[in-house]
Amino acid sequence: MLSVRNIVKQYATHRALDNVSLEVEKGKIFGLLGPNGAGKTSLIRIITQITAPDSGDVFLNGERLNTKHISQIGYLPEERGLYKKMEIGEQVLYLSKLKGLHSSEATKRIRYWFEKLEMKDWWNKKVEDLSKGMQQKVQFVATVLHQPELIILDEPFSGFDPVNADIIKNEILELNKNGATFIFSTHRMESVEELCDNIALINKSQKILDGAVDDIKASYRSNTYWVEYEGNYTLSNNEVFQVLQTEVVKEHTLVKLKLQENRTANEALIQLLPHVNIHRLDEVIPTMNDIFIEKVKGQNHE
């Protein structure tokens, strides 16, 4: 649905994006990850047509990005706000009219959303009278009101309490089920694992990793397993595995094994079965957080 091809963006002496390409499939939730200053916001600003790239192209549904697409994209920036002196209803109405919605249709939809998110009495309130969490809700409504095909959320959960964060998460999932494509820009890796289908990792202006979350995690498997068994039989290195760590907890022993090259977990089990009573075998899979840190740190050390 969204295709970013060889984007370069240069600011005076600083190159914000260096030949970045990525593909976002329709109906997916895409995570755009990267440390601060990596170029995420620059990329989002290009997709939302706030700025233009120096070179490279962006295609939405096979069409080169143009002003028509503004109404098909909803953007919730990280630095977000509202007009303090304006009434909530009027404000959301104004923002949705700027996205090309007609007054009557917009009013209908605002009422629907306000009802849904328990904001019914807010219409005539001024922004300055709302708490930060409440303002976030208003901003979320303003972002999705014009039913965009592509919704870009930059740190959507910052500022929400757990209850409201959960409400918003469910709304995101529901919108996604109904066909909306999402791009998430975030540092919060737990929400990435929970929500995202695909990710791209940007560091120092370059894309250093992308793909489906499951595939990436799979590729970061290190053939390491936790094995738990009864008794305190001591394992030693052999041709199938290497013992990395041993812990004894009460009657049980926990051992971290790393398989030798081209060996499988089954072969390790065969080695163990004659000696011990196995309780549990878990593969050690890195979290997105581990991958993120490893990748970014690795690159920064170069």
Added chain:
Amino acid sequence: MNKILLIIQREYLSRVKKKSFIIMTFLTPLLIAGVYGLIGYFTYKGIKDTHDSVAVVSNNKTLTEQLQTDKNISYTYLNSDLEKAKKTLNKSDYDYVLYLPEFSLEEPKGIELFGAKQAGLSLNKRIASDIEELIRNQKLKQSGISQSDLDKLKTDVDITTKKIAETGDEQESSAGASSFIAFTAGILMFMFIMLYGVQVMRGVIEEKTSRIIEVMVSSVKPFQLMMGKIIGIALVGLTQFMLWIVLTLTISTAVVSIFVGKEDIKKISANTQVQGQIAQANPSMAAATTQAGPIGDIQKSLAGLDVGKIVCVFIFFFLGGYLFYSALYAAIGSAVDSETETQQFMMPVMMPLLLGYALSLSVVTNDPYGSTAFWLSMIPFTSPIAMVVRIPYGVANWELSLSMIILVLGFIGTVWMAGRIYRVGILMYGKKTTFKEMFKWFTYKN
């Protein structure tokens, strides 16, 4: 285009609906009218009410005439001697005792004025000028001029200034009226550009600090947002200006007719003529009497001035000057994070405006056709003020057109320039901006 209209609408309505706008709009003409009403009232009252009665003790045999009583001063000649008059002064109806000793016409000395209160400067001068007139008449008589000839000596000269228009038509004009209108227009223009330019800046800063800006620019182009704001606020300015004109005219008329009836206006002008002579010797009174002067003049020669043209030119130059400066203000607003940081950028923008204002009200009003006036009214930084100051005196059409064209080119230039700075500045947070930085933004590609 539709989006710009939406932005204009919001910028306009959100300001016009504000309480402060309504209060300002309705209060300002009341204040202006009130101040003028009060000045008029007190001037009138001052002229009417100033009345001093002076008892005159004269030992003077040289002067054959007596001091003449009129509306503001009455002279009563007493037959008692000075000491007695001084002693009874506090119990008498007189305010002052004037002592005229015997003196020679060449060297009138020893004249004294006694009063329970200190005599004011204007009274002092008034009496002095009355005595001087007596002495002058006495001298004239001594040289053999008869009383009837003396009376004939007084002539009133009234110069009607006429300007020959390019068409050859003669137009009655008035230096007083022209300068009055020039001053008012100059001050108004300065005020308007400052007031509304700063409003644009504030609006931009507000959008930046409240962080709505990034939401906005994902829907509209930064340039649309900037122009929408600038135009919206210009309409607020025009609305206020129109309301002020209408309200000021209505209220002033009302105030004038309440405080000063029509009869009284006639009396004032009659007084003014009577007092013309005194005014010459009496600066403070002169100031008071000339107050009535230009106002009367204005009414008389408004017909001579092309009011329609002046108003149109004013509106054109207000819009032009406002666009020119507000674009700069918008650029400043986009470059800073809060209003306190605007100082360093405000100065270079304020300076030409202030300079234009100061020069227009001094040099240009004195010499509306000089080369300073010409250049000030051509350079777009100063032309909005200089031109409205010049226009009541009459400006050649080619000059006016040229100045208008330069101003239009000027504001297209500043709007374009500001647009380039604005689009980068609004997305920069928490960085202290310098001029160098702003120049860098200017050179950025999209």
